[in-house]
Amino acid sequence: MLSWFAKAPFGALAPRFDRAGAGEARAGAPAAERRAQLRVGIPRVLNLWSTHQFWIGFLEALGIEARRIEFSSDTSEEQARRYAKGRGTVDCCYPVKCISGHYGELLANRKRRIDILLSPMIATLPSCLAGHVVASIACPRVMAAPENIKAGFVKERDTFAELGVRYVAPLVNLDDPPLAAKQLYEGLRDAIPGLTAEETRRAVAAGYRALEAYNGALRRKSREVLEWCAREDRPCLLVLARPYHMDPGIGHEIEVDLQAYGYPVLWAQYLPIDEDLLEWMFRPDIEAGWVRSPFDIADVWPSSYSANTNEILWGAKYAARMPWIACVVRLSSYECGMDQPTYSPVQRIVEASGTLFFSFQDLDSTKPAGSVKIRVETIAHYLEKYAAGIIAKKRAASPPGCPLPARDSVGGEAVL
Numbered sequence: 164m165l166s167w168f169a170k171a172p173f174g175a176l177a178p179r180f181d182r183a184g185a186g187e188a189r190a191g192a193p194a195a196e197r198r199a200q201l202r203v204g205i206p207r208v209l210n211l212w213s214t215h216q217f218w219i220g221f222l223e224a225l226g227i228e229a230r231r232i233e234f235s236s237d238t239s240e241e242q243a244r245r246y247a248k249g250r251g252t253v254d255c256c257y258p259v260k261c262i263s264g265h266y267g268e269l270l271a272n273r274k275r276r277i278d279i280l281l282s283p284m285i286a287t288l289p290s291c292l293a294g295h296v297v298a299s300i301a302c303p304r305v306m307a308a309p310e311n312i313k314a315g316f317v318k319e320r321d322t323f324a325e326l327g328v329r330y331v332a333p334l335v336n337l338d339d340p341p342l343a344a345k346q347l348y349e350g351l352r353d354a355i356p357g358l359t360a361e362e363t364r365r366a367v368a369a370g371y372r373a374l375e376a377y378n379g380a381l382r383r384k385s386r387e388v389l390e391w392c393a394r395e396d397r398p399c400l401l402v403l404a405r406p407y408h409m410d411p412g413i414g415h416e417i418e419v420d421l422q423a424y425g426y427p428v429l430w431a432q433y434l435p436i437d438e439d440l441l442e443w444m445f446r447p448d449i450e451a452g453w454v455r456s457p458f459d460i461a462d463v464w465p466s467s468y469s470a471n472t473n474e475i476l477w478g479a480k481y482a483a484r485m486p487w488i489a490c491v492v493r494l495s496s497y498e499c500g501m502d503q504p505t506y507s508p509v510q511r512i513v514e515a516s517g518t519l520f521f522s523f524q525d526l527d528s529t530k531p532a533g534s535v536k537i538r539v540e541t542i543a544h545y546l547e548k549y550a551a552g553i554i555a556k557k558r559a560a561s562p563p564g565c566p567l568p569a570r571d572s573v574g575g576e577a578v579l
């Protein structure tokens with residue numbers, strides 16, 4: 164067992180709200196029964212893209228079935244037009260501005276009316292890098308976004324009160340399970356009938372288990388992709404972006420356009436972190452004294468406070484060392500203050516290994532379809548022309564003992 168593999172630390176509404184007598188009808192019902200009838204709306208935004216399974220596991224453990232958890236749909240211009248009109252706030256960051264449309268959509272759903280709009284203010288995030296970096300803090304704009312966006316729904320009239328919806332935005336440190344349990348108990352005790360501190364603690368543990376299971380499954384899938392690439396000696400692409408760039412309305416599905424050319428696409432958030440793989444890729448750096456573990460990014464980013472930023476830098480290092488990642492595509496949003504200082508280091512790390520690097524910066528509401536098409540064609544052209552050489556060069560520079568079933572460059576056979 165390798166010592167540097169420290170386990171990452173994942174390791175009221177007065178009973179339902181008064182909606183046309185519904186509260187009265189259930190007033191005498193036990194808390195569990197009233198709870199089971201709640202419908203909870205969650206905006207599909209920002210760091211919900213990497214933590215949604217936690218919230219599902221958490222709420223299910225509290226007796227709210229998954230089918231009664233409503234996520235808003237993907238971000239879209241239509242969503243903003245229909246549901247965010249007149250709700251604008253002053254934030255100039257595009258992914259934050261979009262949240263108004265998600266709130267509006269959840270509140271406007273007449274078929275499945277929500278009782279609670281849960282929009283957690285996530286201050287810190289679980290991360291596979293935890294324990295190896297200084298901290299795993301969320302972007303401050305992301306954390307504060309729920310309060311910021313709420314203002315647009317209460318500035319003239321309290322829309323939540325009018326619709327009988329309880330707005331709940333608990334501050335939560337998801338990198339600290341005991342603290343998260345306390346925060347969620349305090350934040351939800353008035354919204355969830357009969358909630359106790361002890362069951363909140365158990366529900367939080369269930370949430371982390373659900374999140375770990377989901378992340379583990381996707382990391383296994385990514386490993387399968389890398390194994391296929393190694394066996395076939397074929398290239399794949401890595402996307403370096405924030406979790407919410409997976410939202411088609413924020414990232415504009417640029418990676419989908421690339422995949423259509425036949426190149427498998429991986430996201431840095433779900434890269435495989437198996438010990439054998441990381442040992443092979445990072446052991447030389449550890450022995451040289453540059454880093455203390457495969458998850459250490461102090462050699463390239465000493466100021467490692469921001470969770471998403473840390474993972475982007477780590478993903479760049481990973482891409483530089485993995486031969487079959489022949490190309491990195493960097494996505495970032497318009498006016499992103501957090502991403503700007505990382506542009507040069509990320510590009511330098513990736514390009515120093517000979518890996519192709521392309522970036523799509525300042526993504527905003529409109530997909531620049533024409534220029535994206537041309538650039539995607541350019542990337543596909545470069546991959547077609549140079550991928551084989553890039554893989555061969557990176558393989559030659561790699562340490563011996565690759566745990567992936569790489570094709571023998573001489574005999575053409577897969578070697579295990």
Ligand code: SF4
Binds near residue numbers: 405
């Ligand atoms: S990381 Fe950048 S794009 Fe995302 S919320 Fe923060 S400032 Fe905005």
